[in-house]
Amino acid sequence: MNDTELKNILEGYLTDRLKGKTTINAMVSLSGGACQENFLAELKVLDGPEKGSYETVFRTDKGAALLASLSREDEFGVCNLAYQAGVKTPRPFWLETDRSVTGSPFYFMQKIAGKATGRYIVKDPSLNKIRKQLTVDLADNLAKIHSVKPSDCKDEKLKATLWMGQDPQDKVVANGSVRSLRLELERMQEAYPAMELILNWLEKKAKPSDKVVLIHGDFRTGNFMVTPEGLQGIVDWEFAHWGDRHEDLTWVCMRDWRFGKLNKEAGGFADRSEFYEAYEKASGVTLDSGMVTYWEVMGNLRWAIGCIGQAERHLSGKDKGIELAAIGRRACEMEYEAMRIIENAG
Known part of the structure; x- marks a missing residue:
């Protein structure tokens, strides 16, 4: 219509x-x-x-x-x-x-004010004065998201859905994520040996999470509405689920979400250490450096598979578009980044 x-x-x-x-x-x-x-x-x-x-x-x-x-x-x-x-x-x-x-x-x-465009947030001079406070505000809001636990959800259907097929009794939250990504990889029409290697590493290195909390699932530059007055709101909750807090904390730091500001690892707007320090202060939780490495590898694999999925939407004819086709070609960047992090992890 x-x-x-x-x-x-x-x-x-x-x-x-x-x-x-x-x-x-x-x-x-x-x-x-x-x-x-x-x-x-x-x-x-x-x-x-x-x-x-x-x-x-x-x-x-x-x-x-x-x-x-x-x-x-x-x-x-x-x-x-x-x-x-x-x-x-x-x-x-x-x-x-x-x-x-x-x-x-x-x-x-x-409706809220502001723009979410990545290049606007990381480069526009009108935001120069508020990026430091933006870092604090985003960390504070992420801590509030992570304050929500499965027991806080009274809608049993929603609570079950947010487990995304994971076993609620399994303290190794990563196991469910690995299983989900392996199923997606098996559905692909072509072979992706680098993704298989990354997935095998993730399977081997999985360990228990500190707590299971609400995860935004796409917490990154591009999903925050910002004006020269500061943060206006966090949007796009379609990938939310129960999970490990380090998943959100590393997703925002992935290389692909820095929009040219590669030296600012937290979304192109802040140093990673600055963002993590603000989160620890707001949440009262000390982050695990090993889990940071692990979930950043996981995030890169997830986005690599997502890029292939975007291309398949175009190729199938369900959603034709040059942007979808172009994103599909970027999967190799995430494969490379995940392999680089694994190599540096020793």
Whole structure:
């Protein structure tokens, strides 16, 4: 359906849902994530119990899902968990799981200011004065995300989903991640011997985690909304799951998320040691250097497999696009980086 048809459907839906005449004054397509489409939606509820004006983002499915991506229903639940834990993230509104409304599940969330573009965050001079505080704020918010434990989730369906097929009784959280990546590797049509070597190393070096906590799953430059006033919010929760805190802490430090600022290992905006020190202060947890190495290798393998998956979306015809095809060619960079880290680890 086109944007006008979607707007009309949603106006009728919200009028019924909110028990008050609702108009959408503007509905503009925004850049989406790998699995979702986003539209700016300025709403006015003219009467009823939720009367008022709302600046929201309408979020729905897009094409094929990626490895371990959540449904909109589960993503909505995770956003609520994070929001209730005090994480600076947009407030979610009005989940709908009935596909008959628009063809896909959807929900609305609070619109926040700022840009998430990697090169803007790491290079724009208007942010020079706030990058130091941005480092502290991101570390503080990541500590709040990691404060959420499985026992805090009262939605049993969501709790089970966030285990992503892992054994809740297995204290070696990495075992589940290794199994998941091995299954993905086995599904690939071509052979990737470097990935096999990396996976074998991960299998051999896995060890218990300190705690199982909520993991954002894609905590990196590109998924934070920032203005010259500072951090506005953390977005894109579609890869959230229960896991080891070091997974998020190393994902943000991966070479691929530095956007040309390779000397600033934490997302291109800070030194790794500076970011980790801020996280330890906020969380009260001392990080394990061995786990940092381990999960950075894991992250590079995960993204290498993800890059192949992006290319396959293009090649299959499900989501044609030059960007998807180009990302597929980058898998070798992550293979090289993972092998380099393994070699340096001794």
